[in-house]
Amino acid sequence: MSPKINKLFLVLLVVLLSGCADSRTLERMGLITTRGYDLTEDKQILVTMVLLQIDPEAKEQTIALSATADTSKGARSKADLKSPKKLQSGQLRVALFSEEVVRAGLINLTDTLSRDPAISDLIYLGVVEGSVHELLTQKTEGISDTSQFIYKELEQNIKGEKIPSSTMQEVMHDFYAPGVDPVMPTLKGGNGEITITGMALIKEDKMVGKINTQEAFYLKLINDRFEAGSIELSIDKSEFDIPDSEETPEKLTVVIDTITSYGDIDLINKNNLQFELKVKLKTRLLEINQAYDLKSPAKLEKLETKLCEKITSDLEALIEKARQTGADPFGFGEIYRKSVRGSNLTSAKWHKMYPESKVNVKVDLEILRTGVVE
Amino acid sequence: MKVLIEPKPQNMINTILLMFVIHSMQVGVGIQGFQRIIYMEAKQDAWISVILSGIAAALVGFIMVKTLHSYKNSDLYGIQYDVFGKWLGNLLNILFVCYFLAAFHMVARNYIEVIQAWIFPEVPSWLFFFSLLSLVYYGLNGGLRTIVGVSFFSVVLALWLILLMAFPFQFANWDYLLPVFEASIPEILMGAKQMTFTVVGFEIIYVLYPFLKEKDQVHKYMQFGLGFTTILYLAIMVISIAYFSGDQLERTIWGTLSLFKIVRFPFIERFEYVAISFWMLLILPNLMLYLWAATRGLSRIFNKKEQKVSWKLLVFLFLTLLYPLNRIQINMLDDYFAKGALFLIFGYPFLLFIAVVMKKKFFSKKGGSANVPKNK
Numbered sequence: 001m002s003p004k005i006n007k008l009f010l011v012l013l014v015v016l017l018s019g020c021a022d023s024r025t026l027e028r029m030g031l032i033t034t035r036g037y038d039l040t041e042d043k044q045i046l047v048t049m050v051l052l053q054i055d056p057e058a059k060e061q062t063i064a065l066s067a068t069a070d071t072s073k074g075a076r077s078k079a080d081l082k083s084p085k086k087l088q089s090g091q092l093r094v095a096l097f098s099e100e101v102v103r104a105g106l107i108n109l110t111d112t113l114s115r116d117p118a119i120s121d122l123i124y125l126g127v128v129e130g131s132v133h134e135l136l137t138q139k140t141e142g143i144s145d146t147s148q149f150i151y152k153e154l155e156q157n158i159k160g161e162k163i164p165s166s167t168m169q170e171v172m173h174d175f176y177a178p179g180v181d182p183v184m185p186t187l188k189g190g191n192g193e194i195t196i197t198g199m200a201l202i203k204e205d206k207m208v209g210k211i212n213t214q215e216a217f218y219l220k221l222i223n224d225r226f227e228a229g230s231i232e233l234s235i236d237k238s239e240f241d242i243p244d245s246e247e248t249p250e251k252l253t254v255v256i257d258t259i260t261s262y263g264d265i266d267l268i269n270k271n272n273l274q275f276e277l278k279v280k281l282k283t284r285l286l287e288i289n290q291a292y293d294l295k296s297p298a299k300l301e302k303l304e305t306k307l308c309e310k311i312t313s314d315l316e317a318l319i320e321k322a323r324q325t326g327a328d329p330f331g332f333g334e335i336y337r338k339s340v341r342g343s344n345l346t347s348a349k350w351h352k353m354y355p356e357s358k359v360n361v362k363v364d365l366e367i368l369r370t371g372v373v374e
Numbered sequence: 375m376k377v378l379i380e381p382k383p384q385n386m387i388n389t390i391l392l393m394f395v396i397h398s399m400q401v402g403v404g405i406q407g408f409q410r411i412i413y414m415e416a417k418q419d420a421w422i423s424v425i426l427s428g429i430a431a432a433l434v435g436f437i438m439v440k441t442l443h444s445y446k447n448s449d450l451y452g453i454q455y456d457v458f459g460k461w462l463g464n465l466l467n468i469l470f471v472c473y474f475l476a477a478f479h480m481v482a483r484n485y486i487e488v489i490q491a492w493i494f495p496e497v498p499s500w501l502f503f504f505s506l507l508s509l510v511y512y513g514l515n516g517g518l519r520t521i522v523g524v525s526f527f528s529v530v531l532a533l534w535l536i537l538l539m540a541f542p543f544q545f546a547n548w549d550y551l552l553p554v555f556e557a558s559i560p561e562i563l564m565g566a567k568q569m570t571f572t573v574v575g576f577e578i579i580y581v582l583y584p585f586l587k588e589k590d591q592v593h594k595y596m597q598f599g600l601g602f603t604t605i606l607y608l609a610i611m612v613i614s615i616a617y618f619s620g621d622q623l624e625r626t627i628w629g630t631l632s633l634f635k636i637v638r639f640p641f642i643e644r645f646e647y648v649a650i651s652f653w654m655l656l657i658l659p660n661l662m663l664y665l666w667a668a669t670r671g672l673s674r675i676f677n678k679k680e681q682k683v684s685w686k687l688l689v690f691l692f693l694t695l696l697y698p699l700n701r702i703q704i705n706m707l708d709d710y711f712a713k714g715a716l717f718l719i720f721g722y723p724f725l726l727f728i729a730v731v732m733k734k735k736f737f738s739k740k741g742g743s744a745n746v747p748k749n750k
Contacts, residue, residue, distance in 0.1 A: 006515070013508055090644065117492040120644060121635045169545060169636060177619035338552035 027054055030085035033062070034147035036096040036132030037072065037109055044068050045101075045109075047075035048133045049087065050147040061145045064137045072112050090118045093151040095125050095168070096187070098132045102200060102207035107175060110205075114172055121169040124154045127186045127200040127207065135189040142192065150194060154185060157196055161229040163216045164199065164329075175205060178345040179333020183219065186210060201327040204347060209325035215318045221279055222263045222315070222330050230257040230286060235306050240292065240299075254307065255287040259368060265332060267339040273357040275332055279315070284369040294370045304365055312363045319359050328354050375464075375674055377452040378445070379584040387522050389588040389595055395663070396576045396599030398525040400431075402660040403484035404572030405607065406653070409614040409629035416565030417620070418550060419557040421611045423565030428604030430566065431573045434723055435600050438576075439593045441727045442583045444734060450580035451674045457729045467675050470580075473718055474668035475691060477574070480711050481660045482506060482695055485653065487704060488628060492650050503695045506654070506661065507688055513662040514669070514684045518585055521666055525659035532656055535649065536606070539613055541637045546616035571712040572607065574719050575660065576600060581667040627701075665691075 036048040048066040065087075067078035080087055095113060097106060113119050128135050136146055143149045158165045166184045174182035183199045199216045201209040211219065217231050237252035262280045267273075285294070293299050322329060333350040337343055412420040445453060450470060455463035486502045513521050557565070579596060586592055614629050626632050637645035669684045676683075699707065 006512075009508075010512070013505065117646075120638070121632070122638060173545075173619045173622055176621035176625070178621075334549055338549050341553050341556055 024086075024088070028085055029054075030083050030087045031091040032087055032089045033091055034094045034096065034136060034150065035072075035089075035092060036098075036128070036136050037101050038098045038132050039100045039104065040068055044070055045072055045075055046133060047072055047079065048136045049076070049079055050136055051083070051085070051087070052091065052145075052147075062147060066133055066137075072109055088118070089116065090120075092119050092123050094147065094154065095123055096128050096132045096135070096150070097125070097184075098128050098130070099186075099200075099207065102127050102184070102202065105205050106202070106207075107205035110168065110172060110175075114168060119168075121172075122167045124151065124158070125166050125168055125171050125184050126150070126154060127184050129186055129188045129197065135187070135194065138189055140192050140194075143194075146194070150187065153194060153196065157185075161220065161224075163196060163213065164220050164223060174329075174331075177331075177334060178347050179328065179335070179337045179350050180331035181327045181329050183216075183329045185216075199329075201322055201325050201329060203325065203327040203351065208327050209321070211318065211321065214314075215321070218311075218315055218318050219329055221258075221261055221281075222265070222277060224263070230255055233307055233310050235310050237290070240302065240306075249289055252292070253289045254285060254303070256283040256307070256367070257286050258283050265330070265335045267335050268360075270336070270340050273336070273353060275335065275357060275359045276362065277315070277319075277330075277359055278362045279311070279364070281311075281363070281365045282368055283365060285367050300367060300370075304367055307367075308363045308365045311365065312361050315361045315363065316359070319361070323355060323357070326351060326354065332357060332359070375452065375455050375677070377448050377456045379447055379449060379452065381585050385518060386585055386587045387519060389586045389591045391522050391526055392579070392582070392586060392592060392595040393599040393602070394526045394529045395522055395578065395582065395659070396435075396596055397602050398528045398656065398659040399575030399578050399663055400573055400600070400603040401606070401656055402575065403481050403488070403657065404574075405610065406484075406488060406630050407626075407628040408569065408572040408607070409611060409618075410624050410626055411568045412565045412611070413615070413620070413623050415568055416557045416562045418552070418615055419555060419562055420565055420615060421551070421608055422555075422557075423562050423569060424608050424611045425604070426562065426566040427569035427573050428600070428607070430720060431576060431600050431604070432597060434720055435576055435579070435596050436593065437723045437727050438579055439583075439596055441723065441730050442579070442592075443589070444730050447584045447589075449582075449584050449670070449674075451671050453726070453730060457726070457733050464675055467671055470718070471668045471671035471675075473714065474664045474671065475687065476711055476714070478661055478664040478668070478691055479694055480571075480708060481657060481664070482691070483699070483704060484708070485657045486695075487701070488631065488650060488653070492628075492631065493647060499698070500696055503692055506657075507692055509658060510661045510665055511685065511688055513658065514666060514688075515681070518582075518666065521659065521662045524662060528655045528659045532652065535652070536609075538634065538637050538645065538649075539609065542613050542617040542633045545636065546613060548616050550616050550619065551612065567716065568712070569607075570716045570720065571708055573603070574715045577719050578663050578667060581670050582663075 030051045031054070032049045033052050034050040038046040038048070040046050046066060046068045048064055050062050050064050053061055053063060065079045065082050067075040067082070069075040069078055076087060097109065101109070110125065113123070114121070138146070140146065157163050163185050164183055166182070171182040171184060174180045181204070182202050184202065186197045186200050188195050188197045196213065198210055198212040199219065200207045201211060214231065217229060220229070232253060232255045234251040234253045237250070240252060259282045261282070264278045266276045266278075268276045292303070319330065328350070333345060333354065336350070337345040409420070412423050416423045441453065442448070448456070451467045454466045457463065458466060482503060486499055486506070489502060490497070490499065513524055576596070576599070579592075583592065610630055614623060614633065617633060618626060618629070623629060631646055631650060634646040634649040639645065642648060665684065665687060668687060669680050672678065672683045672687070673680045
């Protein structure tokens with residue numbers, strides 16, 4: 001072939017090939033930003049999809065479509081019949097499951113999500129107390145776009161280190177890991193608000209319990225190294241010599257803000273399954289609800305010890321609570337797997353061993369600053 | 375067939391470029407999903423298998439260069455012809471041509487499967503193959519220097535992709551690398567064996583050697599290329615083990631691409647689409663060089679002009695690629711190919727080297743032959 005024909009050939013290729021793939025014009029796409037899953041009475045799945053409207057003249061920024069089918073993809077193709085635009089899940093941000101769905105088992109639904117290359121691994125998963133359909137279709141004043149609202153709310157709280165992160169990557173990771181169980185935030189709608197009420201404890205892929213946001217904070221304390229996040233702690237004031245009067249509250253409550261924290265789990269006895277959990281906290285005091293002399297080092301130290309005791313007992317209570325349900329969101333199993341050679345740990349094996357385990361909690365708390373005034 | 379080759383000076387390439395050629399040949403489709411097959415064998419010690427395979431490649435690379443050094447300026451085809459005679463030698467030559475064609479086939483098929491699984495499920499395969507093969511033809515028409523240029527740019531332009539591995543770091547949990555050495559030695563070796571499909575590619579030196587300018591530096595740059603690849607594979611393996619949990623990694627077909635799945639920029643939210651499209655740049659030198667090697671082989675054996683062979687081979691490959699295969703069949707084919715490659719690339723070079731050494735001794739006793747001029 002002469003060079004001229006060669007060049008012509010290339011130009012021809014460019015022209016011919018560019019028309020071959022499906023073109024996706026933004027205006028003709030229905031971008032799904034949130035998906036919700038409910039169970040219907042006859043065990044089918046009710047899928048609710050919130051679409052972003054790309055139309056400046058539209059009254060509502062979003063529309064919600066729902067359809068019932070045996071599988072989530074089946075519901076999607078049914079929902080296509082109700083939509084003027086082709087449904088696309090590339091912009092999916094949040095997937096919500098009703099409590100009922102998660103109690104029945106979650107993995108088939110998350111599996112389709114992770115199987116689809118169009119869906120990002122960084123979408124947030126969450127559990128809704130009550131009906132997801134109602135939450136997503138409710139009209140709330142002040143919230144123009146429910147799905148964006150939920151996404152931003154989750155993102156803000158996860159980035160602000162209030163609750164453990166629950167992206168699909170992390171949930172799937174923990175599900176497939178032998179010694180740790182996933183957690184997902186629980187949401188509740190109503191009264192014109194959407195609130196994060198805590199975290200769902202999940203054993204394998206079934207929800208078995210719930211913890212509140214305070215406990216979620218402790219969970220995060222155990223699992224991650226993190227920087228920000230504040231917590232309110234109430235302790236018995238009888239041991240402090242605070243003058244008693246009618247007006248002051250019964251309990252001494254302090255709000256501390258963690259500057260850095262560090263949680264470390266060690267297996268100290270592999271035959272008795274004894275773990276040691278060490279938590280180190282460097283904090284600053286934000287608020288105290290009673291007059292307390294923060295100038296005196298002795299008193300500050302006493303406050304520290306009391307807070308330590310409080311956190312220790314709270315952590316023990318949380319671990320006990322999780323153990324009762326059989327879920328291990330802390331990853332004690334992973335510590336066992338990494339410390340015991342040839343353990344061949346599987347999820348089933350670990351869940352049998354887990355109720356027998358014991359944990360010693362050691363907390364080391366330090367108040368570095370008490371603000372700009374004393 | 376002439377054993378010795380005297381390429382025209384304008385067709386020669388600088389030896390330093392060999393480094394890029396070797397690296398770009400090794401990195402191709404295997405890297406997209408090698409983690410899980412190694413992990414299945416060696417579990418969290420898979421990274422040790424990667425190191426072992428790197429050492430094996432370095433050793434084989436050394437033997438290959440040694441073999442080539444025994445001749446003044448010849449390639450695999452010439453050496454086999456010289457050592458084993460006309461019939462057996464040419465039979466082996468045909469075998470290697472078949473290997474190169476099979477490698478081409480596997481690379482093209484695996485890459486197009488990735489495109490179809492991730493980006494364009496509906497676009498027919500023939501269209502992809504056709505466009506890919508047109509590009510290969512373009513490179514081949516430009517001759518070896520164009521092809522080596524493509525490999526150079528495929529390495530340099532793809533280097534920034536490594537930086538993106540920083541994203542999975544935020545999800546990495548290094549506990550998953552422990553306990554070290556839990557896998558038994560046979561398991562680790564099995565893992566290293568599974569690396570075959572991913573590390574092969576450096577055998578191109580067998581065909582490329584006569585075109586390199588500075589022969590004394592060949593070995594140095596060969597090892598640089600191999601070493602860089604091993605480090606890259608090791609880094610990806612370690613990150614993958616820390617990022618995925620065990621079963622999750624075993625279920626992930628294209629681990630490296632899944633690592634890209636969490637790369638997110640404000641302007642590109644789904645980075646894997648860019649990565650997969652960009653991968654064509656990494657695939658192209660593989661395809662071009664494999665086809666070039668096969669073309670060289672046939673044109674040397676049958677004394678034909680390269681240009682007349684190459685397009686016939688391309689048409690032949692296009693036809694073979696049209697045969698539809700599903701994921702499981704492709705996996706099986708990958709396995710067969712890996713088995714063949716294990717023997718041809720990691721076993722046979724030692725045999726050839728011994729044969730060459732013995733022949734040299736035999737002839738030096740008799741006072742040398744016309745075909746073996748260089749006594750080291």
